[in-house]
């Protein structure tokens with residue numbers, strides 16, 4: 001009957017199911033070649049992955065039009081392109097990274113001593129070490145180094161390219177020790193962290209929404225030859241709409257195992273990818289390389305981040321460091337702005353509009369705006385911390 005047929009078609013459009021995933025449809029989508037000519041700012045395509053040079057990207061963003069062009073190119077690389085980009089030599093000065101690596105080692109040693117933290121949703125205990133919320137721990141332990149590290153213009157650029165402004169930075173360290181096994185192929189947060197029975201309850205447009213709520217990235221903290229197990233990717237797989245469900249099926253997992261690509265990285269390189277891209281950390285077959293990456297999970301201003309971050313506490317600690325570093329020329333205004341974007345809340349809502357009304361606009365002042373104002377006016381740190389507390393109080397119901 002016609003009515004029954006249209007009802008079924010509607011149900012099939014709205015409700016994606018594990019059973020309806022089709023490996024031939026998937027193959028038709030992913031068996032494509034990335035053309036360098038489509039991405040004029042990239043320097044090469046390796047194994048279907050776009051490679052950029054950090055210095056050249058920054059040079060191209062010097063003018064507002066150039067910046068818009070680069071943002072658009074990177075946005076489409078994530079959306080309809082291979083879904084993954086590598087930025088070589090994103091840190092001209094890797095001593096900043098070495099300083100953070102020592103700090104991470106201290107935190108991991110402390111976790112071992114006190115038997116706290118570091119549990120991993122993918123790996124067996126001991127095969128690797130995790131630092132959850134490395135963002136806040138890093139900021140509180142060494143705010144000046146945090147400012148230099150997150151002042152990085154390329155992290156800010158790529159985050160903005162996918163998520164727009166006012167993104168929420170979170171970060172987690174993954175140290176995979178020699179012998180550490182590969183992860184199974186997966187997609188990331190939000191829908192990527194649910195079971196099929198839960199995923200199937202969300203209508204199709206939420207499957208399309210999930211990938212635009214976050215961006216996944218990693219800073220390589222050491223050289224990562226292939227034997228050390230850098231991340232495995234399947235380019236173009238982010239475009240498969242029922243992909244959150246497909247990965248539960250063996251033929252899709254087999255396809256990933258046979259067709260994934262893997263690129264070596266050097267210390268100071270960045271990798272960013274669409275969170276819906278099929279991927280997995282590789283096996284560390286090296287003798288002595290502890291593969292350390294700081295995983296950046298950047299969330300849209302409109303999404304809920306995976307981790308709780310005390311941004312007021314971080315901002316209070318970062319503020320005097322920024323003041324000092326701006327004063328002695330170790331940080332430019334732009335770098336300070338990038339560090340603030342990785343630290344403070346950049347979005348006005350949710351708030352209590354009775355107590356925190358929008359003044360002179362539609363949105364109340366954000367934590368990040370408060371920090372910029374305080375820096376511009378040269379407030380004492382104590383006054384800034386008091387203003388942060390007052391602002392946080394106003395947002396409560």
Ligand SMILES: [Fe+2]
Nearest residue numbers: 186187188279
């Ligand atoms: Fe992942």
